[in-house]
Amino acid sequence: MDADRIFDRANQLIKAYFSEQGSGRFLSYKDPGELEAVLDLEAPGGDWSRVFDWIELYLAYSVKTNHKGFVNRMWAGANLPSVLGEMVAAVSNTSACTYESAPVSTLMEKYMIRQMLDLVGFRNGEGQMTTGSSNANLLAMMAARNERLPEVKTCGLGRQPELVALVSADAHYSMEKAANVLGIGTGNLVKVPVTDRGDMDMAVLESRLGEVLEAGALPFFVGGTAGTTVRGAYDSITGLLRLREKYGFWLHIDAAWGGAVIVSDTLKEVYLRGIADVDSLTWDFHKMLGTSLICNLFLINNRPGILGRTTGSKDDTYLFHGGGTGSPARDLGSVSLQCGRRVDSLKWFLDWKFFGKEEFGRRVEAALELCQYAENRVLASGALELVFPRTSFNICFRYKTSENRSNELNLAIREQLYHEGRSLVGYARDGDRLFLRLLLAGQSLGTRDIDNYFSTLIQTGKSLEGDNYG
Numbered sequence: 518m519d520a521d522r523i524f525d526r527a528n529q530l531i532k533a534y535f536s537e538q539g540s541g542r543f544l545s546y547k548d549p550g551e552l553e554a555v556l557d558l559e560a561p562g563g564d565w566s567r568v569f570d571w572i573e574l575y576l577a578y579s580v581k582t583n584h585k586g587f588v589n590r591m592w593a594g595a596n597l598p599s600v601l602g603e604m605v606a607a608v609s610n611t612s613a614c615t616y617e618s619a620p621v622s623t624l625m626e627k628y629m630i631r632q633m634l635d636l637v638g639f640r641n642g643e644g645q646m647t648t649g650s651s652n653a654n655l656l657a658m659m660a661a662r663n664e665r666l667p668e669v670k671t672c673g674l675g676r677q678p679e680l681v682a683l684v685s686a687d688a689h690y691s692m693e694k695a696a697n698v699l700g701i702g703t704g705n706l707v708k709v710p711v712t713d714r715g716d717m718d719m720a721v722l723e724s725r726l727g728e729v730l731e732a733g734a735l736p737f738f739v740g741g742t743a744g745t746t747v748r749g750a751y752d753s754i755t756g757l758l759r760l761r762e763k764y765g766f767w768l769h770i771d772a773a774w775g776g777a778v779i780v781s782d783t784l785k786e787v788y789l790r791g792i793a794d795v796d797s798l799t800w801d802f803h804k805m806l807g808t809s810l811i812c813n814l815f816l817i818n819n820r821p822g823i824l825g826r827t828t829g830s831k832d833d834t835y836l837f838h839g840g841g842t843g844s845p846a847r848d849l850g851s852v853s854l855q856c857g858r859r860v861d862s863l864k865w866f867l868d869w870k871f872f873g874k875e876e877f878g879r880r881v882e883a884a885l886e887l888c889q890y891a892e893n894r895v896l897a898s899g900a901l902e903l904v905f906p907r908t909s910f911n912i913c914f915r916y917k918t919s920e921n922r923s924n925e926l927n928l929a930i931r932e933q934l935y936h937e938g939r940s941l942v943g944y945a946r947d948g949d950r951l952f953l954r955l956l957l958a959g960q961s962l963g964t965r966d967i968d969n970y971f972s973t974l975i976q977t978g979k980s981l982e983g984d985n986y987g
């Protein structure tokens with residue numbers, strides 16, 4: 518098969534998938550054993566027809582994340598300009614580590630980072646795209662550690678004071694991983710309780726900071742969250758800045774999910790007041806804004822040269838010839854924790870140019886209105902109940918039934934809808950209570966879809982209650 522025919526066939530399959538992804542079921546579910554048999558993973562390859570068989574199988578049994586029933590994650594589907602960017606990045610196959618090997622992507626990444634530094638309001642800032650907010654949280658903690666104790670980079674933690682990082686009890690689990698990787702220790706990650714609204718309790722944070730100092734340790738890092746993973750709560754940035762004034766820690770904001778409000782001047786003011794003064798920020802463009810996975814940006818405020826000081830290596834001169842050790846002047850890879858880097862900037866740049874801040878801003882405002890609509894539907898329904906008041910984009914609710922069978926029934930509803938390929942929603946626990954976490958990241962969702970979603974869920978709940986739980 519020549520390249521023309523290969524691309525024609527691939528194009529046919531992709532187009533068919535793309536046009537059908539919103540209709541029918543979002544998944545043809547099979548148990549792992551059954552699916553493994555269908556995939557015939559042990560079969561010999563070696564020819565193009567087998568390659569296309571596996572591509573067809575992949576598409577046939579994948580979760581259609583652009584489907585209106587996919588309300589499970591912080592992303593759903595992807596913007597078309599970014600999908601094209603991803604395809605072009607795949608065919609041109611290079612690593613975004615040096616200008617030499619990736620000239621266009623390097624300039625696009627630098628351009629986008631400058632745009633984002635301006636948008637957030639950071640001065641003399643630096644930034645880079647990473648593999649996601651988990652790794653950006655790690656990088657933030659590492660930069661904070663190395664700024665506070667510069668000898669750690671060469672001498673390790675051995676003779677240093679004990680370092681303590683503080684985050685919300687509802688912070689993303691990647692903070693714990695960062696504390697582990699960086700030798701701080703998960704036991705030295707203090708989890709500060711949250712208020713009824715899900716944001717970090719500032720009074721408790723202050724008393725924990727005092728306790729850490731009293732114990733002779735160094736509270737070097739506080740990680741606030743803008744949009745917590747489960748409840749969508751925003752920590753008070755102004756409250757955190759006041760405490761930073763007094764205690765001098767590095768203030769990082771994990772805005773992986775809730776950073777999307779930065780593109781709306783109105784919502785930025787409501788949710789992120791003070792953001793221009795924090796020390797660092799991570800934000801995933803691949804979440805609410807819909808750029809194809811993965812598209813992260815990590816920004817540091819007003820510390821020129823910090824990425825180089827934090828991540829630079831003196832053994833990298835075989836690769837980076839353009840600007841000296843740890844200098845991002847030419848080669849972005851020289852200040853990355855990776856060597857090879859995927860080209861993520863092209864898809865991001867294309868999305869940004871195509872939609873622009875205004876359109877993205879309208880989208881986020883519309884998404885918030887839709888969340889409010891969904892919350893009102895839960896409140897108005899006798900069959901559902903909110904588990905937490907909604908503070909932003911996350912709707913935590915459950916099907917109402919007696920407390921002793923609530924967890925089992927809610928889980929059963931979710932599983933049934935998933936296996937039938939009708940919808941997929943996440944779930945979490947608050948102590949012993951299990952609840953469903955509805956996330957409306959899909960760009961094509963409207964109020965009628967929300968109505969349909971809840972009515973199917975309620976019908977399923979009623980029928981399961983009748984069958985097994987009555």
Ligand SMILES: Cc1ncc(COP(=O)(O)O)c(C=O)c1O
Binds near residue numbers: 591774801813
């Ligand atoms: C608040 C928060 N931070 C960090 C992450 C991790 O982001 P990533 O998947 O890009 O590593 C998530 C993911 O859901 C999140 O919700």
